[in-house]
Amino acid sequence: MSLLSIHDLVAEFDSPSGIARAVDGVSFDAQPGEIFGIVGESGCGKSATCRAILRLFGGAPARIAGGRILLDGVGDLAALHERQLAQVRGRDVAFIFQDPLTAxxxxxxxxxxxxxxxxxxxxxxxxxxxxxxxxxxxxxxxxxxxxxxxxxxxxxxxxxxxxxxxxxxxxxxPRLIIADEPTTALDVTVQDQILRLLKERRDRLGTSIILITHDLGVVSQICDRMAVMYAGRVVETGPVREVLDSPSHPYTQALLAALPGQVGREQALTPIEGAPPSLISPPPGCRFAPRCKLAQPDCVIGPPPPLHARDGVSSGHVDACILNEVAYGPA
Ligand SMILES: Nc1ncnc2c1ncn2[C@@H]1O[C@H](COP(=O)(O)OP(=O)(O)O)[C@@H](O)[C@H]1O
Ligand SMILES: [Mg+2]
The missing domain is CATH 1.10.260 (434 Repressor (Amino-terminal Domain))
Incomplete structure (x- = not known):
């Protein structure tokens, strides 16, 4: 039984230039005692996803516009009244922000x-x-x-x-800690100590942790499973070893290729050109297609492709690239 199970979550921000759908159909779950990593470039909706779980939008004009956030023993957090949710915050689910001063x-x-x-x-x-x-x-x-x-x-x-x-x-x-880039503002040695602290808590008390980071090294070091987010959507998810050792979505592959100092990696690092799209009017089809070296004409047509599994693989390693769908068949 999952501790937290998120289905088709949609969250929106109002901005002067329109509604930004920062979270657009995100699904994932966190198991008891698991450290689940969420990675992706800046502006991909990682923070918005986690803030939506506890509706901690920090006063920004934001709302949950769809989906369910099922917390074991509590129910759908998205359906709770603010007063009920206030009871869940801290007691069942605690949040650690990027900048400790804001907390x-x-x-x-x-x-x-x-x-x-x-x-x-x-x-x-x-x-x-x-x-x-x-x-x-x-x-x-x-x-x-x-x-x-x-x-x-x-x-x-x-x-x-x-x-x-x-x-x-x-x-x-709490049974679940959501940590949004908890070490980004800290130097490397302190980063390491803080991550060890979180892991120690998990090991000792079985606390689940959702860890947002843009650092794939951190994910590799302490996470069990992970999701890669791009432009408000999960484009690949699965066990950390599988996703990092055999990434199947071109975006994940590009993130890994851009990682400096990868052990055993001979090629020079290749930064991903361009930037994630605006979430007010994202491009049609796969949102990564405009930056993707493998993109085909079909990639820019229709709604964004859903996640699908490789044929015969039951590890939960899934990705949203239509080229893989052609290669492996639909889920
Ligand atoms: N306070 C805000 N006001 C308006 N839009 C916002 C705000 N915070 C986030 N957004 C929108 O949500 C998108 C995703 O932001 P965020 O979740 O912070 O990304 P990440 O954590 O992956 O860097 C942004 O690109 C922006 O469009
Ligand atoms: Mg963020």
Whole structure:
């Protein structure tokens, strides 16, 4: 049974130039204890997908316009009222943003911020909540945790701030953590420590994690399964080893070819020319076709192609390239 199962999710943003369908028919699921990676270039709808799960659009004029978000034991998050969803946030599903500063209140001490998360969902004394906050800081390997409780966010380094944000995310022992580029703003060593921290949590408590990143190296390192997003859609998904070792969608292949310092890769890296399309009026057919070296006339006709499996392959490795559909037959 999936912990989270997303079906045909559609999410839209209003913008001065029209409606941007940032998420356009996205489906995937996260199993208990699994780390699921979502990759793709900037502007492909990765954040919008994850924000839609908890309806955390940060005040932007955005909405879920279709689809279902089934959370085991809770039901369809897309159908919940805001008040019911507020109960799910933090308790069942926690969110870690890219920039830890946006998640922290600059005028409040760290200890108070963590205890408020705890006390919002549990009736416990201030002293007990403070003890719990201290333990959480220890769990995320913050040094001198007692002192940090009385620090303000600006007194901490970026790496420490992200640890605090993770401590807040872990506070209520959620079953699922959604982390949106949690290490992008951090230097490489700290990145590594933060990723190890998330993995440790999964290994110890079986917490599922959806990890958004534009770094395929990170996916290769800690994810079990992955989805590749392009222009608001999933174009390939499957077990990480299969997708990265034998990518079947030209977009995934291009992403991998553009990756610097790939182990065992002899060719020079080839950046993908051009940029993802606007999501206000995306091109017809396969949205990657205008940048795809393999594109055929059929690729730019009709609706975007759905995901389909390679013949006889049951590992869940599927992609949305019509050239593969011709090669392998429909799913
Ligand atoms: N605050 C916003 N206002 C209007 N449109 C937005 C906003 N945030 C995102 N979008 C639209 O959603 C698209 C996908 O954005 P996003 O999900 O942030 O991409 P990613 O996380 O993959 O970089 C953007 O290209 C843009 O069209
Ligand atoms: Mg993003």
């Amino acid at each position: 922290l209140n600059p005028t409040m001490k760290i200890g108070r911020q963590i205890t408020e998360v705890i006390r919002r969902h549990q009736t416990i004394t201030r002293a007990k909540a403070r003890a719990a906050a201290l333990q959480l800081l220890r769990d995320v390997h913050v040094t001198s945790p007692e002192r940090r409780l009385d620090s303000y966010p600006h007194e901490l380094s970026g790496g420490l701030r992200q640890r605090v944000v993770i401590a807040m995310a872990l506070a209520l022992r």
